[in-house]
Amino acid sequence: MSAARRRLRGPVEESPAARLLLIAVTIGFVGLFLLAPLANVFASALSEGRAMAFAAIGDPDALSANRLTLIVAAIAVPLNAIFGVSAAWAITKHDFPGKSILVSLIDLPFSVSPVISGLVYVLMFGLQGWLGPFLRAHDIKIIFALPGIVLATMFVTFPFVARELIPLMSDQGRTEEEAAVTLGASGWQVFSRVTLPNIKWGLLYGVLLCNARAMGEFGAVSVVSGHIRGLTNTMPLHVEVLYNDYQFVGAFAVASLLAMLAIVTLVLKTFLEWRYADEIAAQHRH
Amino acid sequence: MSLVIDSVRKRFGAYPALEGVSMSAPQGAFVALLGPSGSGKTTLLRILGGLEIPDAGEVRFADLNWLAVPTRERRAGFVFQHYALFRHMTVAGNIAFGLNVRARRTRPAKAEIDRRVEELLHLVQLEGYGKRYPSQLSGGQRQRVALARALAIEPRMLLLDEPFGALDAKVRKELRAWLRALHVRLGLTTIFVTHDQDEAFAMADLVAVMHAGKIEQYGTPADVKRAPRTAFVEEFVGGAGGTAG
Numbered sequence: 429m430s431a432a433r434r435r436l437r438g439p440v441e442e443s444p445a446a447r448l449l450l451i452a453v454t455i456g457f458v459g460l461f462l463l464a465p466l467a468n469v470f471a472s473a474l475s476e477g478r479a480m481a482f483a484a485i486g487d488p489d490a491l492s493a494n495r496l497t498l499i500v501a502a503i504a505v506p507l508n509a510i511f512g513v514s515a516a517w518a519i520t521k522h523d524f525p526g527k528s529i530l531v532s533l534i535d536l537p538f539s540v541s542p543v544i545s546g547l548v549y550v551l552m553f554g555l556q557g558w559l560g561p562f563l564r565a566h567d568i569k570i571i572f573a574l575p576g577i578v579l580a581t582m583f584v585t586f587p588f589v590a591r592e593l594i595p596l597m598s599d600q601g602r603t604e605e606e607a608a609v610t611l612g613a614s615g616w617q618v619f620s621r622v623t624l625p626n627i628k629w630g631l632l633y634g635v636l637l638c639n640a641r642a643m644g645e646f647g648a649v650s651v652v653s654g655h656i657r658g659l660t661n662t663m664p665l666h667v668e669v670l671y672n673d674y675q676f677v678g679a680f681a682v683a684s685l686l687a688m689l690a691i692v693t694l695v696l697k698t699f700l701e702w703r704y705a706d707e708i709a710a711q712h713r714h
Numbered sequence: 715m716s717l718v719i720d721s722v723r724k725r726f727g728a729y730p731a732l733e734g735v736s737m738s739a740p741q742g743a744f745v746a747l748l749g750p751s752g753s754g755k756t757t758l759l760r761i762l763g764g765l766e767i768p769d770a771g772e773v774r775f776a777d778l779n780w781l782a783v784p785t786r787e788r789r790a791g792f793v794f795q796h797y798a799l800f801r802h803m804t805v806a807g808n809i810a811f812g813l814n815v816r817a818r819r820t821r822p823a824k825a826e827i828d829r830r831v832e833e834l835l836h837l838v839q840l841e842g843y844g845k846r847y848p849s850q851l852s853g854g855q856r857q858r859v860a861l862a863r864a865l866a867i868e869p870r871m872l873l874l875d876e877p878f879g880a881l882d883a884k885v886r887k888e889l890r891a892w893l894r895a896l897h898v899r900l901g902l903t904t905i906f907v908t909h910d911q912d913e914a915f916a917m918a919d920l921v922a923v924m925h926a927g928k929i930e931q932y933g934t935p936a937d938v939k940r941a942p943r944t945a946f947v948e949e950f951v952g953g954a955g956g957t958a959g
């Protein structure tokens with residue numbers, strides 16, 4: 429009786445063979461396309477011993493690239509987080525003409541090739557660009573300098589936070605905010621005590637993605653950076669420079685730093701989801 | 715301290731939600747806005763609560779030009795159809811919200827707020843539930859938390875939007891009697907929206923039957939039942955009376 433029952437399947441369950449096949453295919457793909465290349469990055473970095481890898485990471489040019497990448501992310505990510513929150517707030521909690529156009533515009537960086545977005549800034553701020561003469565007259569450097577790299581990074585990572593928050597906030601609706609106002613809360617109190625706590629997980633997730641992309645961005649930054657070693661090379665650009673110089677160990681060593689950043693992002697996200705599982709579930713169940 | 719609504723109009727785009735609504739209610743009255751969906755009853759309630767601004771008309775309450783009072787200063791206790799509890803706050807946090815957001819000089823001390831929360835939990839029969847989250851409560855319990863939260867600000871009027879709409883029939887009947895008793899005890903002018911004629915007639919002192927943005931008839935439940943003034947009222951109210959015998 430019990431053996432017979434065990435053989436019964438739920439209506440959407442597949443046969444054991446089909447299940448095995450599905451799992452095998454999934455693991456196969458993950459292994460082949462995600463894990464193997466990742467392992468290869470670390471293996472290549474360590475192929476000539478740990479000392480070589482650490483030397484490449486400790487190289488002054490590499491350190492300068494690290495520093496620049498961190499500075500760029502430290503400027504671009506908070507600005508995009510602020511922008512993303514205000515855009516999502518404006519779009520989901522208020523009605524105004526031109527709203528749908530704004531929503532599509534926010535997606536623009538996703539549909540434009542990063543190289544093009546870099547070129548746009550060169551055309552605007554470069555020496556031959558629209559604002560070139562003005563910037564030269566006032567001795568302001570944007571292209572081939574930090575401001576250009578920050579601008580290009582911001583452009584590319586612009587939609588991450590807003591994209592994460594807009595569906596979440598429109599799903600949550602406005603009634604909690606309305607309730608808060610009838611209870612006497614000011615606009616700022618409504619935002620800080622009701623809106624923000626309700627979106628904190630989505631916001632954190634958007635910021636993590638935004639940060640990962642900001643540190644890893646290659647195309648747009650490559651166009652505006654000028655590749656000046658020790659000055660305007662970010663980590664991804666430094667990897668390319670080393671690789672083109674046939675310094676494979678160095679290239680892979682710096683690449684493993686970037687790979688570790690991705691792993692840390694993933695671990696952080698998983699940890700937060702595990703640590704605050706109850707709270708997240710409570711927010712979704714409601 | 716009576717409520718006077720005078721020729722209130724409201725359009726949403728091309729859709730007329732309220733087409734000149736006038737009514738008045740004495741202080742402490744329990745008024746039901748009764749009508750089918752789309753009749754404008756929720757819009758009227760939201761105007762009283764300060765959540766919509768009418769295109770024309772006047773509202774006077776307690777000798778105030780009510781529409782000129784900013785939403786957050788009205789102290790109109792609003793209970794939403796789906797409760798709109800703050801999901802990230804405990805039950806106690808929800809109830810204390812209206813006190814915690816007050817400016818420092820009018821905000822009660824922490825101990826006093828705690829005491830008031832306990833008092834309100836007792837009033838809505840939810841003692842011991844203060845530390846729970848809304849997601850851990852049943853529909854009827856959430857409904858009572860929403861009511862306690864609205865009462866915490868010492869409201870000048872109470873506005874209830876389909877207060878029992880999302881509850882099952884048994885809980886609805888229990889809460890009906892309880893809310894009626896609570897109203898008698900507090901003496902607050904209370905307006906509630908419903909599409910259920912049984913509920914309106916069982917609880918309210920005065921019933922306004924609404925249809926297509928207008929009040930078709932306004933009077934005591936007995937009057938409305940005995941002498942429906944229009945064909946719509948007769949049909950809408952008669953539906954219930956007919957089946958009951």
